[in-house]
Amino acid sequence: MTKTKTAEMTxxxxxxxxxxxxxxxxxxxxxxxxxxxxxxxxxxxxxxNYNAETRANxxxxxxxxxxxxxxxxxxxxxTVAAALSAKNDEIVFTSGATAGLNxxxxxxxxxxxxxxxxxxxxxxxxxxxxxWQIAARRGGFAIRFFRLAPNGAADLEExxxxxxGASVVAVAHAYNVSGAVNDISALAQIAKENGAKFVVDGxxxxxHGFAAPEKLGADFYVFSGHxxxxxxxxxxxxxxxxxxxxxxxxxxGGGSITEVCEKGFSAxxxxxxxxxxxxxxxxxxxxxxAIAWMQNIPQAAKENARNxxxxxxxxxxxxxxxxxxxxxxxxxxxxxxxxxFVVEGAHPHDCCQILAERGVAVRGGHHCAxxxxxxxxxxxxxxxxxxxxxxxxxxxxxxAAAKEAAHILRR
Amino acid sequence: xxxxxxxNLYHEEIMALARSGKNAGxxxxxxxxxxxxxxCGDECVIAxxxxxxxxxxxxxxxxxxxxxxxxxxxxxxxxxxxxxxxxAAAVKATTLAMQTGGGMPLCELLIGFxxxxxxxxxxxxxxxxFTPVIPKKxxxxxxxxxxxxxxxxxxxx
Numbered sequence: 001m002t003k004t005k006t007a008e009m010t011x012x013x014x015x016x017x018x019x020x021x022x023x024x025x026x027x028x029x030x031x032x033x034x035x036x037x038x039x040x041x042x043x044x045x046x047x048x049n050y051n052a053e054t055r056a057n058x059x060x061x062x063x064x065x066x067x068x069x070x071x072x073x074x075x076x077x078x079t080v081a082a083a084l085s086a087k088n089d090e091i092v093f094t095s096g097a098t099a100g101l102n103x104x105x106x107x108x109x110x111x112x113x114x115x116x117x118x119x120x121x122x123x124x125x126x127x128x129x130x131x132w133q134i135a136a137r138r139g140g141f142a143i144r145f146f147r148l149a150p151n152g153a154a155d156l157e158e159x160x161x162x163x164x165g166a167s168v169v170a171v172a173h174a175y176n177v178s179g180a181v182n183d184i185s186a187l188a189q190i191a192k193e194n195g196a197k198f199v200v201d202g203x204x205x206x207x208h209g210f211a212a213p214e215k216l217g218a219d220f221y222v223f224s225g226h227x228x229x230x231x232x233x234x235x236x237x238x239x240x241x242x243x244x245x246x247x248x249x250x251x252x253g254g255g256s257i258t259e260v261c262e263k264g265f266s267a268x269x270x271x272x273x274x275x276x277x278x279x280x281x282x283x284x285x286x287x288x289x290a291i292a293w294m295q296n297i298p299q300a301a302k303e304n305a306r307n308x309x310x311x312x313x314x315x316x317x318x319x320x321x322x323x324x325x326x327x328x329x330x331x332x333x334x335x336x337x338x339x340x341f342v343v344e345g346a347h348p349h350d351c352c353q354i355l356a357e358r359g360v361a362v363r364g365g366h367h368c369a370x371x372x373x374x375x376x377x378x379x380x381x382x383x384x385x386x387x388x389x390x391x392x393x394x395x396x397x398x399x400a401a402a403k404e405a406a407h408i409l410r411r
Numbered sequence: 412x413x414x415x416x417x418x419n420l421y422h423e424e425i426m427a428l429a430r431s432g433k434n435a436g437x438x439x440x441x442x443x444x445x446x447x448x449x450x451c452g453d454e455c456v457i458a459x460x461x462x463x464x465x466x467x468x469x470x471x472x473x474x475x476x477x478x479x480x481x482x483x484x485x486x487x488x489x490x491x492x493x494x495x496x497x498x499a500a501a502v503k504a505t506t507l508a509m510q511t512g513g514g515m516p517l518c519e520l521l522i523g524f525x526x527x528x529x530x531x532x533x534x535x536x537x538x539x540x541f542t543p544v545i546p547k548k549x550x551x552x553x554x555x556x557x558x559x560x561x562x563x564x565x566x567x568x
């Protein structure tokens with residue numbers, strides 16, 4: 001890489017960093033972005049503006065505040081839809097990816113035959129496993145898992161075998177431990193050949209690039225706001241209009257109906273049918289602002305984050321006793337900037353604690369991916385996840401602290 | 412070391428305890444209790460062998476009428492899959508179980524330790540090595556896990 005290119009990337013990252021108030025106040029090396037990304041000033045301001053200037057509920061009131069809230073809410077939906085190359089009425093606001101997946105498991109679970117199956121990959125987050133297990137317990141169907149390839153992405157050959165006969169396939173777009181990006185189009189094709197509904201968990205992918213779920217072949221796609229610079233408590237469930245309309249009832253309440261009488265109810269059209277109760281309105285303002293902010297992140301800053309992750313992989317692997325999980329990167333194995341590693345003989349929480357004491361914020365444990373941990377033969381690992389506001393100082397602090405942790409903890 | 416309150420979480424005594432392998436293992440047919448830390452999946456099993464108090468547990472001497480909680484702890488072992496803090500705490504818990512012999516002294520110690528770790532009670536001299544953990548709320552569970560397993564097995568039997 002040329003010096004000019006490096007300088008361009010560094011400058012871009014510093015510009016993005018300047019947008020994050022928390023990083024101006026603190027010297028923390030924040031590398032826990034895959035858990036929660038930090039909020040830029042524009043997002044903080046958007047949330048504050050909604051609460052200060054409109055605040056009202058949506059879809060109900062006739063007064064001025066309510067009309068302003070309705071306008072803001074509709075605009076947020078349109079912003080999300082445009083980012084996903086989707087239509088407005090295909091966007092359902094939820095409280096997060098987990099809520100979206102629960103909703104889908106509750107609804108789609110009703111369509112799976114007793115001797116049927118749902119196919120998942122072994123790399124899934126618990127939020128894309130447990131809701132299906134709950135639905136399976138109720139419906140009496142099976143859950144089948146396909147393994148990951150050494151690069152950390154789904155093994156497509158095994159996926160083809162496991163998906164055969166399944167009614168639903170649910171898979172992450174990018175994994176929260178390996179960081180590998182799945183070939184969603186290929187998996188969608190396999191699901192389609194089997195007549196299965198195809199659900200994609202985009203929680204770890206969307207922070208690094210907007211997907212066009214329809215083009216990818218998904219039937220449903222979910223993601224969380226808090227991982228893409230938006231507030232907590234907001235998420236998105238995208239579904240093809242027909243797929244959303246065909247979902248069996250799984251949630252109900254105010255706003256989700258056209259009429260209720262003692263004998264029953266008539267459901268509203270999606271998306272409101274799936275947004276029972278008061279939605280997370282201020283969070284949608286934050287999400288729309290976050291999306292607008294993300295659309296302006298310079299490409300060089302995104303590249304910088306990927307390069308930092310790759311350098312972290314290389315530098316961490318040199319530490320005696322440290323082992324980087326998954327091969328990462330490469331043209332044939334695209335990755336989001338996530339690096340997971342273990343220090344042999346050391347518990348991930350002890351590593352994280354030592355890193356935290358040195359101002360490096362990373363995540364340790366099973367990362368809500370216990371089936372994957374079991375497949376890897378470990379109880380947990382340490383994960384560093386990069387964002388476009390991270391810089392070389394963050395990388396150097398990570399590597400130095402990891403060296404110290406390995407020195408202190410190796411038994 | 413004993414008289415000084417440590418400040419570093421991974422101080423020498425904690426590391427030495429965790430590395431010691433002391434009291435690790437199982438006891439055949441002994442009462443045991445298992446605790447799991449939901450945050451990280453760490454597990455600790457504490458097993459305890461009770462011996463009847465002298466004069467009450469002899470041959471034909473009505474051992475069956477003696478409550479085990481009133482009996483002396485003859486042996487305590489732990490099987491721990493956990494972090495440094497959890498393993499060190501398991502060593503300490505099993506050691507103290509044998510040193511106190513169980514009964515009220517152990518119960519008081521366990522209650523006192525819970526309070527100490529919540530930052531509500533006095534620092535117990537025999538458990539002062541865990542003082543640096545008190546401000547780290549998330550890590551308190553790591554230390555308390557073996558003590559809770561010990562409390563379970565002692566109270567249940």
